[in-house]
Amino acid sequence: MGFNFTKWHGAGNDFVLVNGFTETILDFEKTAIAVCNRNFGIGADGLVIISPSEIADFKMRIFNSDGSEAEMCGNVTRCVARYVYENKLTEKTKIELETKAGIIRPEIIFENGIFNQVKVDMGEPILSGALIPVIGFGNNRIINEKILVDTIEYNMTCVSMGNPHCVIFVDDMKKINLNSIGPKLEVHKSFPKKINVEFAEIKNEHHIRMRVWERGAGITLACGTGSCATLVAAVLNNKTERKATLELDGGNLIIEWADNNHVYMSGPAQEVFHGVYL
Numbered sequence: 357m358g359f360n361f362t363k364w365h366g367a368g369n370d371f372v373l374v375n376g377f378t379e380t381i382l383d384f385e386k387t388a389i390a391v392c393n394r395n396f397g398i399g400a401d402g403l404v405i406i407s408p409s410e411i412a413d414f415k416m417r418i419f420n421s422d423g424s425e426a427e428m429c430g431n432v433t434r435c436v437a438r439y440v441y442e443n444k445l446t447e448k449t450k451i452e453l454e455t456k457a458g459i460i461r462p463e464i465i466f467e468n469g470i471f472n473q474v475k476v477d478m479g480e481p482i483l484s485g486a487l488i489p490v491i492g493f494g495n496n497r498i499i500n501e502k503i504l505v506d507t508i509e510y511n512m513t514c515v516s517m518g519n520p521h522c523v524i525f526v527d528d529m530k531k532i533n534l535n536s537i538g539p540k541l542e543v544h545k546s547f548p549k550k551i552n553v554e555f556a557e558i559k560n561e562h563h564i565r566m567r568v569w570e571r572g573a574g575i576t577l578a579c580g581t582g583s584c585a586t587l588v589a590a591v592l593n594n595k596t597e598r599k600a601t602l603e604l605d606g607g608n609l610i611i612e613w614a615d616n617n618h619v620y621m622s623g624p625a626q627e628v629f630h631g632v633y634l
């Protein structure tokens with residue numbers, strides 16, 4: 357059975373959004389694999405279904421391009437906020453979204469009455485090894501700890517933003533073969549739920565260059581939760597201030613780890629086209 361969709365991206369991280377108030381999808385996993393395919397489908401990093409919630413304004417579920425369901429997706433929260441507002445599903449500009457990682461709060465920011473960006477309260481980072489989860493660290497934080505892949509040793513800092521991230525700081529991003537190391541780290545035995553992998557190069561205390569290998573999606577042009585995890589990791593390693601620009605392959609995000617322990621992410625959200633998936 358077909359359904360209406362809209363295609364969105366946030367800094368090049370692209371999604372098929374489906375309005376679950378009006379459209380029906382029976383098998384999310386299979387549908388995600390089919391629609392995300394860039395040759396035989398619509399082409400996207402993930403499929404997102406927006407539906408009613410009993411505890412927030414809307415509920416959103418996110419499926420990676422391999423069909424796996426993620427707890428959270430930062431770039432999608434910005435797209436969903438703009439989508440529900442512009443399609444008049446709400447009049448609110450401060451929206452509560454129910455996700456598998458809890459309630460996330462995006463706010464649409466206008467400049468002279470015109471959409472400018474979305475700022476999202478991404479909640480508090482989770483730093484306990486057992487909760488991220490990473491095997492072998494109990495409830496301790498995982499800051500600059502060694503991990504071995506093939507015969508190469510990396511130093512990782514792990515953070516959950518509702519979904520798990522492993523951040524590795526490098527001196528020169530150009531020397532990192534993400535296609536080769538990303539998939540090995542994603543399924544490393546230390547990570548029982550697999551992991552999203554970020555390589556980060558510090559440009560200065562307010563600027564981080566980051567590239568990502570996403571769990572269930574591979575290389576994407578941007579990752580919102582990954583950017584938040586990277587900023588938190590940079591602060592924990594005394595590498596940056598608590599607010600910085602994250603320079604990604606698809607654009608920039610501004611991330612702040614505020615004094616209230618919440619992480620805030622600001623960035624773009626853009627509709628590209630809409631149509632009917634047959």
Ligand SMILES: N[C@@H](CCC[C@H](N)C(=O)O)C(=O)O
Binds near residue numbers: 428
């Ligand atoms: N691109 C996203 C994260 C999507 C989910 C991730 N691949 C996972 O499985 O955790 C973002 O912007 O945060």
